[in-house]
Amino acid sequence: MSTLIAIRLRNAVVLLVLATMLCFALVVSAPGNVAVLIAELRTPKASFEQIRLVEEELGLNQPLVLRYASWLNGALHGNLGVSYKTGDAIGPALASRLPITLTLVVGGAAFAMLLSFALGFLGALWPGRLGDAVSRVIALLGASMPSFFVGALLIYGLAVELGLFPTFGTAGLSSWVLPWMTIGLLPAAVLSRVVRVGLEEAMARPFALTASAKGLSRRAILFRHALPNIAPTYINALGAQGGAMVVGAVVVEPLFALKGVADLFLQGVLFRDFMVVQACLLVFLTSFILLNLMVDIGMMFTDPKLRRQGANA
Amino acid sequence: MMAPETSSDLLQVSHFSVDLYTARAALRPVDGVSYSVAPGETLAIVGESGSGKTVLNFAPLGLMPTGVVTDLSGSVLFDGQQLVGLPEPALRRIRGGKIGTIFQDPMSALNPALRIGRQIAEVAELHLGMTHAQAEARALDLLKLVRMSDPQARLRQYPHELSGGLRQRAMIAIAIAAEPRLLIADEPTTALDVTVQAQIIGLLKDLQRRLNTAIVLITHDMGVVASIAARVAVMYAGRLAEYGPVEQVLLTPRHPYTRGLIAALPSVDDAPGSPFRGLPGTPPVLGAPLPGCAFAPRCPQVIDICARQYPPLRGSGGPGPGAAVACHVVNARPSKEQAHA
Structure with missing residues (x-):
């Protein structure tokens, strides 16, 4: 029986990894640019430069794989990022x-x-x-x-x-x-x-x-x-x-x-x-x-x- | 009319009929059957599928499927107690207690989700008033009694982990757990391999000798009948066709149906490839009781009266408990035994 449980556990871990990818992919592919939203929250009618600044601040200009890795690393440590709306830590x-x-x-x-x-x-x-x-x-x-x-x-x-x-x-x-x-x-x-x-x-x-x-x-x-x-x-x-x-x-x-x-x-x-x-x-x-x-x-x-x-x- | 019945009989069935009413039909699977079983004796009840042999044995115990209205008439005296009309709580005390039951297919008859030990111990708790620990100990003893290999380990196993023969041994252990006076075995070997069949029959005979349990064996296997039973009742379409000592019925069958059954048995003397002998025709569809002999349409010796009047079961008239036959033709002429006597 323990073998079977081990197999189920392994499957669960694989699924969990796939789930994190799905989560990440969903948000990345969601319409609308987060950087634009945040920049406009700070200064209405934000310039292209200001948006670039926000992107850099959030790490949005980095390659997807790196962004996923850093997000996953954070998530594993209970750091799920910051709410764009309130600025509070989500964890x-x-x-x-x-x-x-x-x-x-x-x-x-x-x-x-x-x-x-x-x-x-x-x-x-x-x-x-x-x-x-x-x-x-x-x-x-x-x-x-x-x-x-x-x-x-x-x-x-x-x-x-x-x-x-x-x-x-x-x-x-x-x-x-x-x-x-x-x-x-x-x-x-x-x-x-x-x-x-x-x-x-x-x-x-x-x-x-x-x-x-x-x-x-x-x-x-x-x-x-x-x-x-x-x-x-x-x-x-x-x-x-x-x-x-x-x-x-x-x-x-x-x-x-x-x-x-x-x-x-x-x-x-x-x-x-x-x-x-x-x-x-x-x-x-x-x-x-x-x-x-x-x-x-x-x-x-x-x-x-x-x-x-x-x-x- | 019937084989003589004595008051010492454990089971005395007389003029017993069963009517079933379902939503769609009314049937009489058992029609005026009489027989008796003495303590420690084995009676075989033989018949084709649908001849009513299972209903005959299970209906008096209240073991009928739900949704079917069962109407019993006549008398079934067991150990001095009338089972016909006995309320369900009283019947429950008899079932599994004084009367144990063995079913045909032990795989489906055992609960797949419960351990073997639990399924046996449950009976001892219920009928012998044992505690959990006592009952588990009794279950172990019973597994030894039915000669189960490695009984300690078997207690903790589930039915699907056992072979067919071991499952049937577990089923027998359940049936004898409360030391019943009567065992009803419904085709106990039909679902088993031939070699295992012999072991199970041997076990039943051994247990019967040790516990002095009477056995009613429901079967359609004449070989099983010959190896274990003292008397045999041949059933056809809900009625007894022939009833008597095994040697007489098997060696000198008198009813045309019994003769046909025995003639249909394959023999080692048959030439290889010789055609399979069967009884021509099919048994009647169960329904309203027939006015005449139910076997008449298939009978090679049929005469006019057969279709009109039901032939009563009549003894040979000779001394001792001879075979009784329900046949106009046979009973009209002196039997061979009488002629020789």
Whole structure:
């Protein structure tokens, strides 16, 4: 198994290098000259000379390979450059914003897992009954409503009308409930179907009949025999949904006035603050790659066939 | 009418019928079947695919696919307890406890995501009230009992890491984990290599002798029947065609269907390249119970009454538990045994 993990790690590193190149290439090829923008910020109607000066200052006149190398070197040391708009270092800004985005996405994922198992088992325990129908309807609604709409509904219903939770902020657990629900509902809906359908398929397989012949109740078969069999599929789907949630943060963070990485990214895009965009993209891509690595390793741990491959390889 | 049944029988099935109602159809895969199994005895139930032999054994235990409405009638007395109409929680205590089950394909019957040891220990925890540690120890003992090589290592392995024969041994260990009084083995050797088949049959015989377990063996392999069973019930289209001691049924089959089955067996005396002998025709599609003999359309000896009236299962009339046959033609004339007697 350790061999397999080593292979996955190596692949992740290769991907990460490719990702940094992509980040860099995106920003370099983006329309508009950064030097012009900065020079004009300093003096309106900047002369060609002034623009040249800025280019030299930022190292933009150097060859692309050198620029990439120096940027990568800086990024490795936590130095992601300076925001064109504010003049602040991007590294520390990201560091202070990362925990907020992490809290949002990880909490949302936990909520999604909880809800998806609750809904999935509700359906699988009593197939064709009321609980099954309810779980199906919630899944359909959750999967078809965009998160800005869900967020608005939740804010209106639970925060404004009922006053159960604050509408924004990061003070205490209660302020996180609505963002978690907003970002977690869509993944929960998709994952609940993965659980429901996966359990149903597992229950139709011959080993479920064996378990029944052992004298286990339907509930025990679902939990002890069917559940371990859907784990790899579930982890895979969870990884895909986790990626979608990072993207979803771009919508949810502004909605709840959360100052996270996605919020910074959005500001960067709006102000054409390319250094910020580049840094945020790097964070996103790194998180995707890490997520996939975790999914691969998680599947290895839950699928006995994958687990033993490393030993034989 | 039937072979004599004594009160000492472990399993007593009488006039047992199963009706299945699915969304689209109503079927009667088992129609008025009667037989009995004594403690420690082996009964083979033989029949083609779709003859109802699996439903006959699994329906009384509540082992039917979900989404199918199963209606049982008649009587299935097991160890003094009526299984027909027994509620599911009571049936669950019997399943895996007093009655163990072995399935045809051990690869799909074992859970691919759980270790072998866990799958065996689970039964001991459930039915013998053992703790986790006790059950794991029992699982090890059981693997030794089914003569698994390197049992300690096998406990921690997964089904896909074992060969077909070892998987079936693990399946048998699961089935006998709670020391059942009856083992139901549904084609336990069909999915295995021929050499492994003999080992598994040998193991079953050995376990039966040691644990005094009765076995109901569902099979379509006459060779398996001859090597392990004391009595055999031949099923055709949900009914018993012939029922009696193995030697009698295999050596002097009386029902035209049984005769056809045995005649169809390839023999070492056959010339190489000689044509494969089969039974002409196909079994009837399951549906509403037929008024007459289900075998009539394929029967070489068919007479008028066969299509109109169902032939009852009737004993040879001789002393002792002779073979009983459900055939108008055979029962109308004195049997060979009687003629010689």
